[in-house]
Amino acid sequence: MSPDRTSPAALSKAEFRKVGHYLVDTISDLMDRFGEGPVTTGETANQLQAILGTASLPETGVAADVIMKRAVSLLFNHSLFNGHPKFLGYITSSPAPIGALADLLCAAVNPNVGANILSPMATEIEKQTIRWLAEFIGVSPAYGGILVSGGNMANFTAFLAARTAKAPKSIKEEGISTNHAPLAVYCSKATHAWIEKAAFFFGVGANGIRWIEQDDAGKMRIDMLEQTITRDLQNGSAPIMVIGNAGDVSTGVIDDLKSIGALCKTYNLWFHIDGAYGVPAAVIPKLKNVFAGIEDADSIALDPHKWLYSPLEAGCTLVKDPQTLINTYSTHPVYYNFNSSESQHNYYEYGFQNSRGFRALKVWAALQHIGREGYIQMIGKDIELSQLFFQLATRHPELEAITQNLSITTLRYVPTDMPGDAERKEAYLNTLNEDLLNSLQRKGDVFLSNAVIKGKYCLRGCIVNFRTSEKDIEEIINIIVKEGRKIQMESVNVL
Known part of the structure; x- marks a missing residue:
């Protein structure tokens, strides 16, 4: 100074x-x-x-x-503390310590990663991070993209690029109007609530969402998807995109991405994958076939602050053709003097923000510190612990294991003696397990979240936590049962 x-x-x-x-x-x-x-x-x-x-x-x-x-x-x-080994709640990972140090360094330098001239090295680091993330999940490093705040913004960024690419070109000047055929987007009923926000924000409307039924495994039904697309075309609607889940937030199910991609090619639709939670698991060699088809995606959302153990905030949008982001977001007001060279990469042209913090550094640092093999080990261990959680619940006489996919297990407490007749059983169990979850969260010995699966209110544990161990999972089972008995006894005494 x-x-x-x-x-x-x-x-x-x-x-x-x-x-x-x-x-x-x-x-x-x-x-x-x-x-x-x-x-x-x-x-x-x-x-x-x-x-x-x-x-x-x-x-x-x-x-x-x-x-x-x-x-x-x-x-x-x-x-x-989402770094606590018994935090299995919403999908926020235990943050890698190197990410905290990287955030301190970011704040000290304070680059504005909106324009290259304001953040020369930070821009290059973000570009490299994007390439590494594409390589990590198994798509071409030629994919471009941008770091954003999280899953909502990653999906929004892709959604608007899809609308720009597939909707009538006049929309950019004239806006959405009744002069155009109504737009339609397609997704599983398990898709995260971001899709409803996006449809509202970007002019498609809630009625433009086609919620496709799931099969018994929880995957989007491909036959129903194609039937719905062809019916819309016959009725004068304008299909523009299909969203596939690569690890839905409730149960971790991965849709048949290969078949969805093939349909999108047949009908000239944008193929987007919401992999905000699950797509990092594509790095696991034995899961390669499960993620087959991600290379066909026009865009992919993933959140390093979920399963790459980055501190908040760190989401990412990847796109097969980076020009689609520029076509969507680039503006050139007279007061921007940011394009002195054709080779300059200005991130304000790739997404919603002009002023942007340096989110990439903590991801860039962790990717190097942990390495591919380290991530394979950590993500694989999370999946193994989730499988153990499911197995222990299956064996316990007072627990019902419901689903297990990737690192998500759902289960519920089912007491051996329940009041009421059989017709009241499900309603009673739903209330009991909701009360149980609220009590567990309030007491803080373990933190779980919930899922509703085929009408059943379930406890949900998602392991994206490098501190969680087998001992923690065993203790969590005991905590659930002990508290479940207590809640059940209290409910019986009230009746």
Whole structure:
């Protein structure tokens, strides 16, 4: 900083080092202690507000070491830890420590990865990260793409590129209107809720979604998909894209991607794969056939903060033809002086954001630190633990194992003695398991989420956690049964 200017925001070299060393030391201790305490404290919003306090904005500055010590206390003592070995809840992985260090480095340099001139090296690192992610899942490194915040944005980015590529070209100037045939998109009934948002946001509308039935294995029925496409063509609708799931969020099922890709070629439709959770498992050699067809996709969504163990936020959109993103998102206002060279890669032309943080560095660093073989080991272990979870539930007389795919197991607690007649059984079990889940989440010994499968309310464990072990899975089974018995006894006493 210039010697003739002082600033309230500045820290001296000594002060920055002191606070930084304290922070790194305390984070190191936290990482070493994961598993000793609860996953979460289960405190209510009112309790947390009371702890945080209601003080007004300070008029004068507070010392950096005081702020950081309080922040550490607040976050370490009152958070949900997805790095905890018994966190099997929503699909947020335990973050690789190198990612946390990479985020600190990003914040220090603070590149704006919207334009090459504002982020020369960061842009090149993001380009390399995109190539590595494509290679990782087994598609051509010629795929282009962009790092985004997460699954919603990764899928939105691809959805709008598909609409630009397959809908009437006049839409870009004239907008969606009744002068065009109604657009139609096709997906399994298990597709994540992002598709409903995208249809609403981008002019297709909820009525433009064709929800295709699933077969007994949970995969989209290819026969129903083709019947629906041909019926729409006969009735004057305009099919534009099909979405295949590569690991649906409830059960981890992978659709028949090869058959979906073939249909898309036959009917000239955009083939998008939502692999936000599951597609990194394509790196496992024995699962190669399960993911057959991903190379036919026009676009793929994947989230490094799910199964590549990156800290939040890190999503990614990959596209077979990078020009489709430029056709969709590129604008050239007069105040942009960003195209002095044809070889410059400006990420504002590839997605929704102009100003963009440097998300790629933590992914780039982890990909190198762990390596392909390391990921094969870690992802494979997560799958093995999920299979163990399913097997233990199958063997237990008070548990019913429902599904197991990739690293997701669903199950439910089924007491040996239930009140009521057979007709009331399912309703009773649904209520019981919902109450059980709420109690487990509140107490924090384990954190699971839920899925509803063929009308059954299930507990759902998704393992994307490099700290989880066989011992944790065995203990989780015991925790579920113990708490299930307690909830069931309370419900019986109420009746």
